[in-house]
Amino acid sequence: MEVIGKSVIRKEAQDKVTGQAQYTHDYHTSKKLSGRVVLSPYGHARILSIDTTDARKVPGVRAIITGEQLPLTGESMRDRPPLATDKVRYHGEAVAIVVADTPNQGDLAASLIQIQYEVLPVVHTPTQAFQQNSPLVHEHLGEYEREKDVYPVPGTNIAHHVKIRKGNMEKGWGESSVTVEGDYSFSPSDHAAMETRSSTAEITPDGTIKIITSSQAPFMVKQLIASYFDEDIGKIVVDTPLVGGAYGGKASVQLEILAYLSSRAVGGRAVEIFNEREQDMMMSPSHIGLDAKIKIGADHSGVIKAMEIQFLWDGGAYSDKAIDLTRAGAVDCTGPYKVDHVWCDSYCMYTNHTYAAPFRGFSHSELSFAVERTLDLLAKKLNMDPLELRERNAIQPGHTTPTRVLLNQSNVGNLQECISKLRTLIRWEEGPVREINERLVRVKGVSCSWKTSTIDSNAPSGVILTFNRDGSINLMSGVVEIGTGTKTVLAQILAEKLKMDVDKIHVRMTVDTQTTPEHWKTVASRGIYMAGRALLEAADDVIAQLKEIASIVLRAPIEDLEVAHMKVFTRDDPRISVDFKDICYGYQYPNGNSIGGQIIGRGNFILRHLSHLDPETGEGNPGPEWTVAAYGVEVEFDRRDLTYRLIKAASVIDIGIVLNEKAALGQVMGAMSMGLSFAGRETFYYDEFGRVLNPQLRTYRPIRYGENPEYLVDFVYTPDLQAAYGARGVGEHGLLGMPSALGNALSLAANVSLHHLPLTPELIWKTKAGNV
Amino acid sequence: MKLHTIQLKINDEQQTVTVRSGDTLLYTIRKQLGLTGAKPGCLNGDCGACTIHVDGWPMKSCLMMAVEGEGKQITTIEGLKDTPIQQAFVQHFAFQCGYCTPGFIMNGHSLLQKKPDADDSTIKEWLESNICRCTSYSEIEKAIKFALEKNKSS
Numbered sequence: 001m002e003v004i005g006k007s008v009i010r011k012e013a014q015d016k017v018t019g020q021a022q023y024t025h026d027y028h029t030s031k032k033l034s035g036r037v038v039l040s041p042y043g044h045a046r047i048l049s050i051d052t053t054d055a056r057k058v059p060g061v062r063a064i065i066t067g068e069q070l071p072l073t074g075e076s077m078r079d080r081p082p083l084a085t086d087k088v089r090y091h092g093e094a095v096a097i098v099v100a101d102t103p104n105q106g107d108l109a110a111s112l113i114q115i116q117y118e119v120l121p122v123v124h125t126p127t128q129a130f131q132q133n134s135p136l137v138h139e140h141l142g143e144y145e146r147e148k149d150v151y152p153v154p155g156t157n158i159a160h161h162v163k164i165r166k167g168n169m170e171k172g173w174g175e176s177s178v179t180v181e182g183d184y185s186f187s188p189s190d191h192a193a194m195e196t197r198s199s200t201a202e203i204t205p206d207g208t209i210k211i212i213t214s215s216q217a218p219f220m221v222k223q224l225i226a227s228y229f230d231e232d233i234g235k236i237v238v239d240t241p242l243v244g245g246a247y248g249g250k251a252s253v254q255l256e257i258l259a260y261l262s263s264r265a266v267g268g269r270a271v272e273i274f275n276e277r278e279q280d281m282m283m284s285p286s287h288i289g290l291d292a293k294i295k296i297g298a299d300h301s302g303v304i305k306a307m308e309i310q311f312l313w314d315g316g317a318y319s320d321k322a323i324d325l326t327r328a329g330a331v332d333c334t335g336p337y338k339v340d341h342v343w344c345d346s347y348c349m350y351t352n353h354t355y356a357a358p359f360r361g362f363s364h365s366e367l368s369f370a371v372e373r374t375l376d377l378l379a380k381k382l383n384m385d386p387l388e389l390r391e392r393n394a395i396q397p398g399h400t401t402p403t404r405v406l407l408n409q410s411n412v413g414n415l416q417e418c419i420s421k422l423r424t425l426i427r428w429e430e431g432p433v434r435e436i437n438e439r440l441v442r443v444k445g446v447s448c449s450w451k452t453s454t455i456d457s458n459a460p461s462g463v464i465l466t467f468n469r470d471g472s473i474n475l476m477s478g479v480v481e482i483g484t485g486t487k488t489v490l491a492q493i494l495a496e497k498l499k500m501d502v503d504k505i506h507v508r509m510t511v512d513t514q515t516t517p518e519h520w521k522t523v524a525s526r527g528i529y530m531a532g533r534a535l536l537e538a539a540d541d542v543i544a545q546l547k548e549i550a551s552i553v554l555r556a557p558i559e560d561l562e563v564a565h566m567k568v569f570t571r572d573d574p575r576i577s578v579d580f581k582d583i584c585y586g587y588q589y590p591n592g593n594s595i596g597g598q599i600i601g602r603g604n605f606i607l608r609h610l611s612h613l614d615p616e617t618g619e620g621n622p623g624p625e626w627t628v629a630a631y632g633v634e635v636e637f638d639r640r641d642l643t644y645r646l647i648k649a650a651s652v653i654d655i656g657i658v659l660n661e662k663a664a665l666g667q668v669m670g671a672m673s674m675g676l677s678f679a680g681r682e683t684f685y686y687d688e689f690g691r692v693l694n695p696q697l698r699t700y701r702p703i704r705y706g707e708n709p710e711y712l713v714d715f716v717y718t719p720d721l722q723a724a725y726g727a728r729g730v731g732e733h734g735l736l737g738m739p740s741a742l743g744n745a746l747s748l749a750a751n752v753s754l755h756h757l758p759l760t761p762e763l764i765w766k767t768k769a770g771n772v
Numbered sequence: 773m774k775l776h777t778i779q780l781k782i783n784d785e786q787q788t789v790t791v792r793s794g795d796t797l798l799y800t801i802r803k804q805l806g807l808t809g810a811k812p813g814c815l816n817g818d819c820g821a822c823t824i825h826v827d828g829w830p831m832k833s834c835l836m837m838a839v840e841g842e843g844k845q846i847t848t849i850e851g852l853k854d855t856p857i858q859q860a861f862v863q864h865f866a867f868q869c870g871y872c873t874p875g876f877i878m879n880g881h882s883l884l885q886k887k888p889d890a891d892d893s894t895i896k897e898w899l900e901s902n903i904c905r906c907t908s909y910s911e912i913e914k915a916i917k918f919a920l921e922k923n924k925s926s
């Protein structure tokens with residue numbers, strides 16, 4: 001292949017190194033007003049009164065909006081007022097918006113709004129939320145409008161419950177001679193994209209609602225605003241320029257609603273809501289937390305017989321995407337292993353935390369931490385090599401998943417090969433422990449993962465191709481460029497297919513929902529998977545049209561024609577040819593007669609055979625394919641002060657095929673970095689009022705330059721027959737096994753069993769002292 | 773509110789702007805001069821996305837008032853043209869979303885000028901003031917080292 005696999009430079013590279021790349025907040029019109037949001041100072045409190053008298057007197061204030069009379073919102077269940085009304089349910093929840101000429105005026109007015117609260121008991125963890133006597137976050141859970149496959153339990157804090165019942169548990173435990181169990185927990189954390197979220201809305205005199213937003217889901221913004229506020233969907237146009245990092249956090253629809261309400265309140269003038277960092281971390285949806293219980297049974301040789309799993313997801317104050325996260329965790333609950341008897345209860349719990357957005361990996365790094373730590377406990381009990389234990393139970397074609405999908409050579413990658421390549425990559429033959437001196441020891445931990453993408457079963461993706469007069473092509477897809485290089489990779493796929501120079505393919509970088517064909521959401525590592533297929537169909541469409549007109553011009557049957565290098569030519573004698581540029585806008589004969597016309601290619605793709613899950617057993621087909629991977633992390637642990645240094649981190653992923661080498665490596669290593677950061681240092685800390693104590697990048701501290709380990713990446717190549725050129729989704733997978741591999745390494749190094757995140761020296765110390 | 777009319781020398785051009793005492797340099801160059809290459813990431817000195825040069829040294833423009841910029845040579849990412857560090861970032865895929873990139877490039881470019889012999893610990897000392905959430909930093913490390921090498925040999 002000519003272009004596929006090459007490290008083609010990103011199409012937007014020059015813009016990004018010269019400061020010309022524009023993100024949402026970089027667009028500005030002089031007449032734009034500023035919307036400043038008043039946030040809840042408590043985790044859970046009743047709102048007694050809101051007095052805006054003084055605030056309204058501030059010069060420049062154009063409107064103040066509070067929550068009464070607004071419809072409820074929420075993606076799968078409408079439980080969230082856009083602005084809190086009778087009570088606040090999390091620290092940082094939006095209570096009021098001040099629209100003013102400048103941000104300063106808005107801030108001044110916001111500080112003068114007097115709100116009286118009566119503090120209520122706080123639900124701090126999903127486990128507490130699950131107890132019978134827990135305070136309720138939502139008193140009227142039964143009354144919310146919801147999709148039909150959402151199962152809330154009124155009178156409790158359970159927003160949704162997914163059950164997996166596979167095989168026969170009694171039989172499974174009966175066949176098990178060894179069992180292990182573990183409880184795990186971690187609090188919510190943040191995506192911390194460097195670009196904080198922002199949205200601008202404007203309503204023009206003809207009723208067109210224009211929104212510019214930093215989003216992974218512009219088409220969903222359009223759909224939801226139309227449906228929440230009963231607006232004409234054809235009059236909503238959502239623009240998404242480049243996005244400065246997203247990682248799932250920008251797949252939720254929140255600021256767009258606030259911007260729309262603000263513009264509506266000032267007669268349609270443009271209003272921008274821009275999150276400063278604290279607001280971005282507290283008010284906008286965060287990375288989900290989890291309390292999990294895992295029990296595994298196996299026979300003497302280490303063959304897993306049964307698994308019982310309980311997930312209590314910390315969905316926070318509103319259910320929004322947490323409902324889907326709860327389901328995604330359930331469908332892959334066992335990890336990538338063959339287990340015949342599975343019992344899993346996955347609950348979406350309400351707590352008084354910021355509600356959850358998707359986070360890169362969509363529940364899988366989280367569930368992996370719990371499952372893979374328990375597998376290491378099993379290996380220890382069996383006195384077995386932890387990699388061998390994983391290899392023995394590795395999922396394969398012919399096995400079924402927890403939701404009973406029968407796997408085949410195409411829909412699941414080759415985990416055993418990933419494990420065997422990992423062995424070499426991390427020099428497993430040296431053994432997991434290497435003594436350096438009395439104080440220092442180098443230790444390796446391993447883990448595995450799998451993931452399918454539980455996206456909507458009818459999610460669409462479309463591509464349109466048009467020509468320029470020189471025969472070059474414009475490629476339009478609704479995939480948002482969030483940093484993953486997807487647009488460039490699409491250009492490569494097209495260049496490969498048409499055998500042309502990738503520089504002659506121009507991609508449209510921004511998305512606008514009026515003229516760009518829809519791509520459901522840029523999430524779930526499904527960008528290339530779906531848009532790639534739509535693109536191939538559009539390319540076939542273009543080829544057919546080119547050949548049709550060329551066959552007349554060249555006086556040759558269509559079957560004899562080939563396309564390459566921006567020409568159509570006869571297969572046996574390429575000299576008989578016509579250039580794209582002479583036919584893509586119709587062909588003109590010397591006397592002026594013309595035939596054909598503008599060539600426009602179109603293609604679309606929709607996933608096939610996906611189904612809803614059975615509410616009692618979970619049976620159903622949740623996603624198109626399972627990407628599998630194996631991981632290792634090596635740390636240098638200091639036995640004296642319990643600190644550690646990351647030495648190496650390795651991932652081996654079954655990628656199907658590499659489409660752009662450096663971009664793929666960048667995706668995998670970047671995801672690994674994020675996974676290690678989440679695993680080792682990231683969490684929100686709360687006080688007794690449920691207040692977030694560290695909503696800043698100096699107290700919430702992601703990995704910085706020089707703190708990173710050496711990264712080792714290798715691939716396995718089992719093509720997915722449904723995907724363009726066989727490529728599997730890979731944007732998230734580097735992350736999935738990092739928390740568990742690091743947890744396994746540190747547990748071995750410190751000779752304790754670590755069950756919480758982040759894996760800080762303090763956690764190790766507390767665990768050793770028996771006081772977590 | 774007190775307003776000041778000041779002269780700023782940015783990217784070798786003289787600019788006259790009227791600012792509040794409380795306006796940061798970041799706010800002023802973005803909002804008034806349309807130089808949006810410097811990014812707001814935290815407005816608190818924690819992330820480095822807003823890094824520019826003041827008299828050749830990297831400076832977080834969210835931590836400096838616009839009025840303090842008078843009489844100084846200010847350079848933003850828009851003032852760099854095809855420098856070795858920009859080329860190195862492109863070649864080594866040292867960015868993904870690109871939001872942190874202007875800050876890293878300004879920091880790196882200044883490093884090349886001020887510390888052409890920088891060793892690992894100096895590079896770390898300079899670059900740990902910026903956060904990149906997309907890459908693994910090893911791509912950025914490669915780009916910086918490549919540019920340093922190239923700088924030395926030329």
Ligand code: FES
Binds near residue numbers: 817818832833835
């Ligand atoms: S915006 Fe200046 S350091 Fe973050």
Ligand code: FES
Binds near residue numbers: 903
């Ligand atoms: S490239 Fe996205 S934050 Fe650095």
